[in-house]
Amino acid sequence: xxxxxxxxxxxxxxxxxxxxxxxxxxxxxxxxxxxxxxxxxxxxxxxxxxxxxxxxxxxxxxxxxxxxxxxxxxxxxxxxxxxxxxxxxxxxxxxxxxxxxxxxxxxxxxxxxxxxxxxxxxxxxxxxxxxxxxxxxxxxxxxxxxxxxxxxxxxxxxxxxxxxxxxxxxxxxxxxxxxxxxxxxxxxxxxxxxxxxxxxxxxxxxxxxxxxxxxxxxxxxxxxxxxxxxxxxxxxxxxxxxxxxxxxxxxxxxxxxxxxxxxxxxxxxxxxxxxxxxxxxxxxxxxxxxxxxxxxxxxxxxxxxxxxxxxxxxxxxxxxxxxxxxxxxxxxxxxxxxxxxxxxxxxxxxxxxxxxxxxxxxxxxxxxxxxxxxxxxxxxxxxxxxxxxxxxxxxxxxxxxxxxxxxxxxxxxxxxxxxxxxxxxxxxxxxxxxxxxxxxxxxxxxxxxxxxxxxxxxxxxxxxxxxxxxxxxxxxxxxxxxxxxxxxxxxxxxxxxxxxxxxxxxxxxxxxxxxxxxxxxxxxxxxxxxxxxxxxxxxxxxxxxxxxxxxxxxxx
Amino acid sequence: xxxxxxxxxxxxxxxxxxxxxxxxxxxxxxxxxxxxxxxxxxxxxxxxxxxxxxxxxxxxxxxxxxxxxxxxxxxxxxxxxxxxxxxxxxxxxxxxxxxxxxxxxxxxxxxxxxxxxxxxxxxxxxxxxxxxxxxxxxxxxxxxxxxxxxxxxxxxxxxxxxxxxxxxxxxxxxxxxxxxxxxxxxxxxxxxxxxxxxxxxxxxxxxxxxxxxxxxxxxxxxxxxxxxxxxxxxxxxxxxxxxxxxxxxxxxxxxxxxxxxxxxxxxxxx
Numbered sequence: 021x022x023x024x025x026x027x028x029x030x031x032x033x034x035x036x037x038x039x040x041x042x043x044x045x046x047x048x049x050x051x052x053x054x055x056x057x058x059x060x061x062x063x064x065x066x067x068x069x070x071x072x073x074x075x076x077x078x079x080x081x082x083x084x085x086x087x088x089x090x091x092x093x094x095x096x097x098x099x100x101x102x103x104x105x106x107x108x109x110x111x112x113x114x115x116x117x118x119x120x121x122x123x124x125x126x127x128x129x130x131x132x133x134x135x136x137x138x139x140x141x142x143x144x145x146x147x148x149x150x151x152x153x154x155x156x157x158x159x160x161x162x163x164x165x166x167x168x169x170x171x172x173x174x175x176x177x178x179x180x181x182x183x184x185x186x187x188x189x190x191x192x193x194x195x196x197x198x199x200x201x202x203x204x205x206x207x208x209x210x211x212x213x214x215x216x217x218x219x220x221x222x223x224x225x226x227x228x229x230x231x232x233x234x235x236x237x238x239x240x241x242x243x244x245x246x247x248x249x250x251x252x253x254x255x256x257x258x259x260x261x262x263x264x265x266x267x268x269x270x271x272x273x274x275x276x277x278x279x280x281x282x283x284x285x286x287x288x289x290x291x292x293x294x295x296x297x298x299x300x301x302x303x304x305x306x307x308x309x310x311x312x313x314x315x316x317x318x319x320x321x322x323x324x325x326x327x328x329x330x331x332x333x334x335x336x337x338x339x340x341x342x343x344x345x346x347x348x349x350x351x352x353x354x355x356x357x358x359x360x361x362x363x364x365x366x367x368x369x370x371x372x373x374x375x376x377x378x379x380x381x382x383x384x385x386x387x388x389x390x391x392x393x394x395x396x397x398x399x400x401x402x403x404x405x406x407x408x409x410x411x412x413x414x415x416x417x418x419x420x421x422x423x424x425x426x427x428x429x430x431x432x433x434x435x436x437x438x439x440x441x442x443x444x445x446x447x448x449x450x451x452x453x454x455x456x457x458x459x460x461x462x463x464x465x466x467x468x469x470x471x472x473x474x475x476x477x478x479x480x481x482x483x484x485x486x487x488x489x490x491x492x493x494x495x496x497x498x499x500x501x502x503x504x505x506x507x508x509x510x511x512x513x514x515x516x517x518x519x520x521x522x523x524x525x526x527x528x529x530x531x532x533x534x535x536x537x538x539x540x541x542x543x544x545x546x547x548x549x550x551x552x553x554x555x556x557x558x559x560x561x562x563x564x565x566x567x568x569x570x571x572x573x574x575x576x
Numbered sequence: 577x578x579x580x581x582x583x584x585x586x587x588x589x590x591x592x593x594x595x596x597x598x599x600x601x602x603x604x605x606x607x608x609x610x611x612x613x614x615x616x617x618x619x620x621x622x623x624x625x626x627x628x629x630x631x632x633x634x635x636x637x638x639x640x641x642x643x644x645x646x647x648x649x650x651x652x653x654x655x656x657x658x659x660x661x662x663x664x665x666x667x668x669x670x671x672x673x674x675x676x677x678x679x680x681x682x683x684x685x686x687x688x689x690x691x692x693x694x695x696x697x698x699x700x701x702x703x704x705x706x707x708x709x710x711x712x713x714x715x716x717x718x719x720x721x722x723x724x725x726x727x728x729x730x731x732x733x734x735x736x737x738x739x740x741x742x743x744x745x746x747x748x749x750x751x752x753x754x755x756x757x758x759x760x761x762x763x764x765x766x767x768x769x770x771x772x773x774x775x776x777x778x779x780x781x782x783x784x785x786x787x788x789x790x791x792x793x794x795x796x797x798x799x800x801x802x803x804x805x806x807x808x809x810x811x812x813x814x815x816x817x818x819x820x821x822x823x824x825x826x827x828x829x830x831x832x833x834x835x836x837x838x839x840x841x842x843x844x845x846x
Contacts, residue, residue: 027664029837030672034846038668050662059673063699065740068778069747071754075703092660097833100667100840107667107841113658122650129642129651138631139707143675143697145715146707150636163636163651188627212615224631227687228593231630232618235599239623307611418609442614446604 023048023088027109029097033077036060040079043088051083052111055141056094056152056162058083094162116162118151123161127153144227171233174221176561177203181218181233188236194249197240201253204560205278205322206271208245208314209298211238213305214557215436245317253282253325260284262574265348267291267335267514270299271556272354272547274322275563276570281325283571288327291344293334296388299356300548301556303384304406306413312387336514350542350570353529354563357508357548358384363401367459368504375466376459379410379505386413396500397421399469401456403433406553407505408440411448419501422448427455427474427487455487457494459502468498508553526552535569536562544569593687597626669838670846677826680729685795686824690716691804692795695726695744698823702751712752712759714821721820722758725806727792728765729824738768741825746779748823753784762817764788764808765825790815795822 024047028035031053037060043049051058060077063069083089092113099110133149141148152162171181180199187196200207214234222230244251262285266273269292277288296302298315323329335341335355345351360378362368368376377385377392379400385392398419400411403426415422424443426433429452433440444450458470473493476485510528515521522530522539529538529545536544546562548554600616607614618626643651675696685692691714693701700706701713714721726745730737742765749761767776767789779787790810797804803818830838830845838845 024666025664027662027667028670029667029834030670032670032673034670035668035672038670038846042668047666050664053672055673061703061705063702063744063747063751065744065747068743068775069750071750074747074751075705097837098659100837102841105665107664109662109664111660111662113660115655115657117651117653117655119650119652119655122648124648124650126647128645128647132641132645134639134641135632135636142700142707143694145693145697145700151642161650163642163653169632182630182632185627185630186632188623189630191624224629229596232596232599232626235597235615235618236623236627239618239620242617243620308607308614311613416607416609416611446607 026050027052027107031055031058031060031091031093033060033062036077036079036083039089040082040086043083043086046088048088049086050090050092052092052095052097054094054096056116056160058091058093116160118161118163120160129161129163170221170223171218171231175218176555176558177564179203179218179237184240185231185233185236188240193240193243197244200237200240201251203564204557205253205275206301206315206318206556206560207237208241208318209301209310210271210557210560211235211241212310212314213301215555217555217557241314245314251321253278253321255281255286255325256284258284259286260571260574261287262349262570263287263347264350264352264570264574265289265291265344266352266354267344268293268299268354268356268547268549269297269319269329270354270356270547270559271301272356272549272559272563272566273299273352274319275560276352276354276546276567277327277563278322278325279564279567280570281322281327283567285571286326289348290327290329291333291335291339292329292331294384294388295331297329297331299354300358303358303387304380304409306383306409306416307387308412308416309409334514336516340516341514341519342516345543350544350574352536352563352566352570353538353543353545353549354547354559354566355510355512355514355549356559357510357553359509359511360504361507361509363456363459363504363506365456365458367461371459371461371464371466374464375461375500376502376504379406379503380508382410382503383413386417392417393501394418395420397423397498398501398503399423399425399497399499400503400505401425402505402507403428403435404505404507404553405435405439406508408435408443408448410503410505412443412446414501414503415443415446415448423497423499424448424450425454425456425471426450426452428476428484429453432476432484453487455489456502460496466500466502468496469502470494470496508548510549510552512549528552532569534565535572536566537569537573542573544573594629596629597622667841667843668846669834669841669843671828671830671834674831674834676829676831678730678829680824680826683794684727684729684792684824685797685804685822686729689795689797689804690714691820692822692824694729695741695748695823695825698726698748698752699744702748702755710751710755712756712821719820720756722760723803723819724752724759724761724821724823725804725817725819726761726763726765726823726825727795727806727808729792730827731766731791733827735768735770737827738766739771741765741827742768742771743775745823745825746775746782746785749785750782753782759784760786762786762788762819764790764792764806766791 026042026047028051060080061075063074095113129151135150138144139146139148184196184199216234219230269290297319360380398414453474454471460468473490474487477488480486536546544566546566547559680686704710790808792808794807
């Protein structure tokens, strides 16, 4: 019989001990450790020591010299599946970037390395360079060059944050901006509104607080405006053939156009249903968070690259989708999620437009400067960023009182904490654990709402505790305007009837994750119309991805 | 970026901890009835200061100075990563070398004062291959301390946690006392029953180590440059003592990847 094959995850004290045990019992052992060296030279936690027997671990020598033990250091377990008692794994062994058969241990590399960073192996007590002399027993060096630092890896478009932040520290603001624009054409817009997943990952949060990455991006974008610099986005002189249509001038469509233009395509048209660019950035994010002039400037720069935007052109109405497709070599759909979902309570349909208006419409009308009745009390229903935006907009418009009604508690609110705080700060009143059950009205106008109090029950699929109505706790609140902001959906009515697209159960496009291609040849999709309502930077990432997908499609 | 040679800034780490820059805003009174942008943007000096806080994690810049300097040409940025497909009959999951620990309550001062360190940092300090070659010094001023407290960071912890952290604390004391003349170490922690039964008689013989069965409450520094004042309760009484260096005993935390793996394979962590 073959030897038993044992995988040991982790090369610390416990891992090394188990490896010796298993190997001595005849098994074939593999240790996978993510650090570049095994680390069993520790102070014991299970017995008292004599001063000279700490940091000595005889098992470590056994592990290194045992013929039945393979050591995979600087390695990650990427994939594990269990089938019929066999565990199949995919292991990534990172390159050391130093050939240790050639290295003569002169340490010249360490002397010249300009990098000075906290030594993670010494728990941050000392410093080291990017050349890591890691192990006195094996004399192995490695150069700590990760593919990406954690911030860059977390950013949906993989912005080279470390470089652009470093350049700001150097005072080289325009160089910093150029690095951002290498992947993101909207630094001023995204630098204002991004919920910055990168900061959530930032390693600086452990000693104190994460770097304010997002606002630094905004800073360099603003420098260019303050200095009145008009950048020109270069496009290659060699042009590529291919007529490309993009539906929607939101972050997904704009970044797709930007990347295609930089690849050399010069026949790109964006079809935009609204009279303004930016999609949700313009009609969903209020002016006080993102001034329209910032979006306009960034869009102008893209238009200057030779991208055409046709405004007030709604696909499915002004041009049929089939017509558009027949007239172009490739189509990208970045139509977003611009349909506010309904509460589905009695009275909602009856009073629609008579005091009840969904958040998408409410924010859009305000952004486009439409007149709206501002009187009395405004109640926004929901707990996401769109709810907070609607309430803060209502407060600015001059409603006497602005309420947000949310069925769970502040802790479960999906909105960004800083937005919730700002709303509270401005005087928006948040009421938790309540939900509407009926819209009330008189003489054809909304007069209020019947609500019911909720309590939190067991966690649901989202991991949040499910709100449960408390029987008999109904109450009525007065309101002149009610804005449901519970979620948004994609409006796919622009597609021809009997279309062939594969759609998800959420009424969004199903696409190839690598290329953004839909199942219909030559048609790509990305952004909210694929993911459902999501953050802008992920739509930008989808635009980047589809640009490469389209390029590949057109060139093959 | 790899073979590009460019001079770059090198960060000074003397600003840890320091809070992040706050975004300036217009006042609430100025917002009502208009849509003026609330956040006004970082002024230049603040932006540069904030950018300098970046730790530039794992930051090989690709400057290639090492590559140019390496006589035997051992450095090669193009050595690829390897992907291996391996099969096993058994998997043993350990917590590995991830030294993550559960958050410590802020009253204990870790993160606020440079002369408060964790047991993991103390372990590195005591190691002959560590940052100070095994000498006990205060990270604040590199002075050799005379009075060191080792305090329990998780007094509410279970029997197992108390036992292993107490043993570690005592072992670290043994090493520190061996290496440092005229040192006093005071260990403040609830004492687990099994520790009392198995180790107490040996521990009592260690000269220079005093064990206090108590609960650490707070550490403060009344003035900058002064020594640390530890407040702890012993037998329901609140007591205060001054120290040059304080070591906090931490409680290990299993990393999310390891937890996920353990869930996936439906087996425990060794």
